Amino acid sequence: MSIARRLFMERGYLGMNMDQIAEASEYSKGTVYGHFASKEDLVAAICTDNIRTRGDYFQRATSFSGRPRERLMAVGISDQIFVRKHPDHFATEHVLNIGSVYDRISEQRQNAFFSAKSAAISPIQAVIEEAVSRGDLIMPEGQDSCQTMYGLWTQSVGHHAVVAQPKVPPFEQADLDTYLWYNYQRLLDGYLFRPLSHELDYNESRRRILDEVFPEEQHVLSGVWAGEWPGTTSGEHQSGENRPAANQSREAGHEEHHRS
Amino acid sequence: MSIARRLFMERGYLGMNMDQIAEASEYSKGTVYGHFASKEDLVAAICTDNIRTRGDYFQRATSFSGRPRERLMAVGISDQIFVRKHPDHFATEHVLNIGSVYDRISEQRQNAFFSAKSAAISPIQAVIEEAVSRGDLIMPEGQDSCQTMYGLWTQSVGHHAVVAQPKVPPFEQADLDTYLWYNYQRLLDGYLFRPLSHELDYNESRRRILDEVFPEEQHVLSGVWAGEWPGTTSGEHQSGENRPAANQSREAGHEEHHRS
DNA sequence: GTCATTTCTTGACGGATCGTCAAAGAACGC
DNA sequence: GCGTTCTTTGACGATCCGTCAAGAAATGAC
Numbered sequence A, B: 001m002s003i004a005r006r007l008f009m010e011r012g013y014l015g016m017n018m019d020q021i022a023e024a025s026e027y028s029k030g031t032v033y034g035h036f037a038s039k040e041d042l043v044a045a046i047c048t049d050n051i052r053t054r055g056d057y058f059q060r061a062t063s064f065s066g067r068p069r070e071r072l073m074a075v076g077i078s079d080q081i082f083v084r085k086h087p088d089h090f091a092t093e094h095v096l097n098i099g100s101v102y103d104r105i106s107e108q109r110q111n112a113f114f115s116a117k118s119a120a121i122s123p124i125q126a127v128i129e130e131a132v133s134r135g136d137l138i139m140p141e142g143q144d145s146c147q148t149m150y151g152l153w154t155q156s157v158g159h160h161a162v163v164a165q166p167k168v169p170p171f172e173q174a175d176l177d178t179y180l181w182y183n184y185q186r187l188l189d190g191y192l193f194r195p196l197s198h199e200l201d202y203n204e205s206r207r208r209i210l211d212e213v214f215p216e217e218q219h220v221l222s223g224v225w226a227g228e229w230p231g232t233t234s235g236e237h238q239s240g241e242n243r244p245a246a247n248q249s250r251e252a253g254h255e256e257h258h259r260s
Numbered sequence C: 001g002t003c004a005t006t007t008c009t010t011g012a013c014g015g016a017t018c019g020t021c022a023a024a025g026a027a028c029g030c
Numbered sequence D: 001g002c003g004t005t006c007t008t009t010g011a012c013g014a015t016c017c018g019t020c021a022a023g024a025a026a027t028g029a030c
Helices: A002-015 A018-024 A029-035 A039-062 A068-085 A089-096 A107-134 A145-164 A176-190 A202-212 A236-241 B002-015 B018-024 B029-035 B039-062 B068-085 B089-096 B107-134 B145-164 B176-190 B202-212 B236-241
Strands: none
Touching: A002 A018, A002 A039, A002 A089, A018 A029, A018 A039, A039 A068, A039 A089, A039 A107, A068 A089, A068 A107, A068 A145, A068 A176, A068 A202, A089 A145, A107 A145, A145 A176, A145 B145, A145 B176, A176 B145, A176 B176, B002 B018, B002 B039, B002 B089, B018 B029, B018 B039, B039 B068, B039 B089, B039 B107, B068 B089, B068 B107, B068 B145, B068 B176, B068 B202, B089 B145, B107 B145, B145 B176
16 A cells, blocks of 8 residues: 555556556565455545544644634645645545546445545534534534535535646746635634634634644645735734624615625 | 446445446446546546536536626625535545545546646636626735635635534534625625625625526425525615714724734 | 649557456365 | 365457448549
């Protein structure tokens, strides 16, 4: 698997082949096929392994001692660290999502894959549910915390998909990592997930998370993402300009609904 | 191309092959390769075509006569319609994002692909910029409207990626289309993008958008997504429970920062 | 109408790679 | 030392991509 992982990173999915892997290992192709049902099965094994690691990062992130929303931001940070340390991961997962490849993976490994995925998500779900029971997040009737989870999840999935592609205008020069962090905040503010981004200095939280939870790993983020809002030095900015302006918020409305 | 599209939908990327396509058409393989540099090149051609269609939907959606935020919701609706009418699209785009496939596509078609992509996005960008100039969206200093765009975009990309995969807990039973709509609203509320979701009846907007912009296409959404918030019958719900609670929002904060 | 030239079309072929399997080899039991 | 069982092997069949020399058709000159 480690050989396959290396070849995958060096040459990509199409570039690597099973003969290479057999040759690079000290075994033959037949033996390799004794362990993996197909090329896709091998990729699935690598991917499952990565997802477990990712889940471990999430687990650690959610163990941060802070408010639930801070712990969600810790998850976001852990995801940044994970992707830096395992740059092959999303490429492998991507391969599995091509149509009809799941058919070529042994049932056993499929189960391992899906349960790893589910297990990786669950600590995040737990944090959101704690936020609900604590009163930090109030879900309107008829809706569940899964929805919040889905918003964060799709934003993460979409982000990783977009950064893996060649950049397209208007995102050519953008710092997409910072965009993502910012949009997490906006989404959670939209949910009125307390404390809102202007109620707490999340830059300070970020520093604490890096120091307390990821002291060994934080160096991979150096130079990538300063963790400060552009144009500001601390939490000053949020609490100044970007808080919900509730007084005005009830004035504008239906009367402007139909415009020419 | 239409034959290739059909075969792609029926058998998937791995299942279709160039001999089949040649045979199904009235030409031979050599002639097919006269039009497309490779199998991937053919998929890229199909995908580019789909993206142009998608861009046309976005263009139509943004032509809706309403507030910028309503027009963004129209884009979301148009995306739903598009994906119902072109279920093959994301599978094709997905294939192109496998590592090192862009190398196997003719330069010409690569350019066509990327400019189609960029062109599809641009009307959305224009709406957001109009919102900024109109005062519906106030971007804090040092940030640009691109960021808002990115939030919506990643949520859309992530959503389409997730629904294409086998569902994993805790999303097994969830109505992910509704989740997406809801999260769009939460994100834009987080940006304080006016009118906020409780300031305008977006269910009413949705009905108007479907009737005015997509009278021919709206039937594909029947049964998929009622367009009403779960457990409510109109905009009643948003204006009741889910508005930003600014009075409390300045109380909870740093004092609860460090918890045991 | 005929022949030369250019353009288009063809499908057999080479090459690459996946996955199998009969045979060789190693390990084990007695 | 011998038979049985488990493991390993790499040659092989099968699939499929992309090419290209040869053939067919179209065009043009006279």
